[in-house]
Amino acid sequence: MNFYELFLAPFAEFDFMRYALASIVCLAISAAPVGVFLVMRRMSLVGDALSHAVLPGAAVGYMLAGLSMPAMSAGGFVAGILMALLAGLVSRFTTLKEDANFAAFYLSSLAVGVVLVSENGSNVDLLHLLFGSVLAVDLPALQLIAAAANVTVFVLAVIYRPLVLESIDPLFLQAVGGKGGFWHVVFLVLVVMNLVAGFQALGTLMSVGLMMLPAISARLWVRGMGTLLLLSTLLALCGGFFGLLYSYHTDIPSGPAIILCCGAFYLFSVVFGREGGIVAKWLRHKKHRSA
Template sequence: MSMFNWLFQPFIEFDFMRYALAAMVFLAVSTAPIGVFLMMRRMSLVGDALGHAILPGAAVGYLMAGLSLPAMSIGGFVAGLTMALLAGLASRFTNIKEDASFAAFYLSSLAIGVVLVSRNGNSVDLLNLLFGSILAVDLPALTLVAVVSSITLLALAVMYRPLLLESIDPLFLQAVGGRGSVWHLAFLVLVVLNLVSGFQALGTLMAVGLMMLPAISARLWANSMGGLIALATLMAISCGLAGLLFSYYVELPSGPAIILCCGLVYVLSLIFGQESGLLPRWWRHRRHRAH
């Protein structure tokens, strides 16, 4: 048996590994571009807040219908969207900044979700909601992820220019009647939608990792928007594949293993990243001083 066949034997032999890999590819293709826009709009922690915010909705769906994918997904989507709207209203009508509003609401949401599951479920249910189980992804869950990924890519194709303009120069977009607040709200809906599709596989705590870590890592290598999105997507797919294989052969939980791979890529990018990594910056500074 060749090295290649040995390494990828799990995907050849087991259906659940093929489902998990397909889910990771779909998630990577949709969440990585979302992560890039979040980073460019200085909203990285907002993604984390929304990831926590879907927990109480998913918990309510679980308590009402058990481990039902539609119930938990609808509950998570409604909870995440509600928190985004409430945080936006709080920042609009008070002197509290939007990031502070998100922090306040997401901490409360996380506590409510944990209390709901702890009082009416068990520790295993809570762990599944928080950390997911990508190896348990079945055909309905894979279909949901594929549909959300398709919707996201189509929506981003339509929203790309106004989102890019609002990220770089929101005042100019406002001056030309670009309706920045509408695009901002639509973008938040996409963020919540992707977190809901991701929490089934990676859990509410880990889904944000696949969204943000590849995007942040890519920023250390590229400076154009197209390059950032392409590189972040490639990194997310590669980390998903490596994390699945690592979790299979070392017998670790698959979701955390995938995010650990993303974290390792970030550390390597932080050191070696051509755009603003520590070693290239040190080398450029040294050459500049020599001249």
């Protein structure tokens, strides 16, 4: 098998592969930078919690309109925002921390979503919602993903400075009247929006993978915010590209294949990353001991 047949032929010969690649490009450009801010704000597990919260809303959309992407997306977006607001309110009026409330709500949401789909659909429908099918992305779904990516990139550009400051020193932002709570809510809306866009292709369980794994991997290589955003996007693009090829040539489901490739980048970064990888840390420790 030559280079063309291995890497280019699937995208040149099949429309569904081109649609899938376009959707991954859009998701990488928008979701990976959002993942970087989640890592910087130590909210990595919040992304996972919100991805599960999307499921009952998507299930309600499915019950009302069948496998309609606009209906399921709208339901998922409303459910995700509702869970984020409820978790924040419970944290404010009780002694529980926000992460504990997110965990409680997302576990409940996942159970509700699975029950709704199981009672009103089939196992195939449930698997589609949980794991997605990037190879089944059509033009309307791609347009929805592209719209979410455009909105995310624009809003991140507008709120970049206060968001970075709120991530690094929220007390200072509060002291100068920077409305940190407002930027936090806007950011959570972006997280939910990208998870909803991602579930079109990767399912509710896999969509958070393309958001978090490239961002976590990039953090092991670079420290500057600009380089973090760029490297995480590039890793997400590579993970999506090679994951699609892996799925095409082996018949492994596309969503898990993409996340497996991103996971492979993460494991490589854990070992060889120059900003905290095992080898770099060992070399620094050895240098200090010899000095």
